Amino acid sequence: MFVAHLFIFVLCLGTVLNENSGCGCSLNRDSTLDPKANYLLSTANSKCHRPEQEQNDKTMVLVPSGVYQVGTDDIVIETDQEGPRTLVKISSFYIDKYEVSNRDFSNFIKSTNYETEAERFGDSFVFTLFLNNTYKEMLKDFRVAQATWWYKVKGANWKHPYGSDSNLEDLMDHPVIHVSWNDAQAYCKWRDGRLPTEAEWEAACRGGLRDIKYPWGDKLFPNHTHKANIWQGTFPNYNSAKDGFIGTNPVNLFSQNDFGIHNMAGNVWEWTEDGWSKDKFAAKQTSQSIVMSSLGILKHTSDGLGSR
Known part of the structure; x- marks a missing residue:
C-alpha cells in the first residue's frame, strides 16, 4: 500500500487499442527469443473486439507492427x-495521441x-515548488x-493538485495527475481500452526511429527550440521555465x-500495463521495486504489473 500511495503524484494515462483485436485486450507482453532473428517476439495472449469506429477515433493513432x-x-x-539495447517485434496497435487531460x-x-x-487516502504528494515556505516548514516531517x-x-x-485550496481552473487541458495504476486501469476499462505495455x-x-536520445532526435534543443516541457535549472529548487512551464503543460502543446503522438518526453510520468525488470523481457517481474528512467517515466514493478 505504501508504494502505491507514494507514487500517485504526477502520473498520467494513455489508452491503447490493438488493431486486430479491437479493444486492446491482447497485450504485447509475453516475449520470447526468435532463434532465426536477432530480436524478441512480443506476443499477444488474448483477444476481444470493439466497434470499428472506435479504432478510427481522431484522438488515436496507429503504431504499425x-x-x-x-x-x-x-x-x-x-x-x-x-540498458541493454534490445529489438522487439510488436503487433500493431492504436494509442492516444495525447496524454489523458483533466477534462477527459x-x-x-x-x-x-x-x-x-x-x-480515499485523503492525501498525496506535491512537489516543493508548488508550496510556500511556511507550509513546507509545517510539513518537513512528512516528506x-x-x-x-x-x-x-x-x-x-486530481481535483486539487496542490492541496485542498487549489483547483483545476485553467488546467482542464493539462494532464491529470495524482492518479494511481489502479485509477488508470479503471479509466481504461471505461474507455474499453488498456494501458500500453x-x-x-x-x-x-x-x-519509428532508432538510436536516438529523444523522440525527435539527438539534440535536446534543435535550432534553439524547446521540444518538450522538461526541468531546466538547479533541481529541485529552481526551474527557469524557459520552455514556458514550471508545472505541467497542455496535452496538445x-x-x-x-x-x-505528443509529449512522449517531458511533462509527466506515464503508466504502463506491465511490469519492469533489469532484464526487461527475460525475467518474470515479481519484485516490489521502483525505478525512474531517464525520460522521467515511473516504473513500479509488482507481480507483473507496473507503470507506463
Missing part, C-alpha cells in the same frame, strides 16, 4: 538501468462516480525520505513525434 528498439547501450545514469478524466468521473485512491522535494499534503488529489510505450515514444 514491426521490430522496434527498446532500451539503449548509451547509459548516462547507471541506476536508471535503461472529469468526464470519466462524472460518468462513473469513481473515487481515486488519493481521494519522502530519499526524495525530500515531495511533501505529503492533505487534500491533494512498456515495450509498446517505448515503440510509440521513438516514433509541443510538436508530435513521427507517429503523431
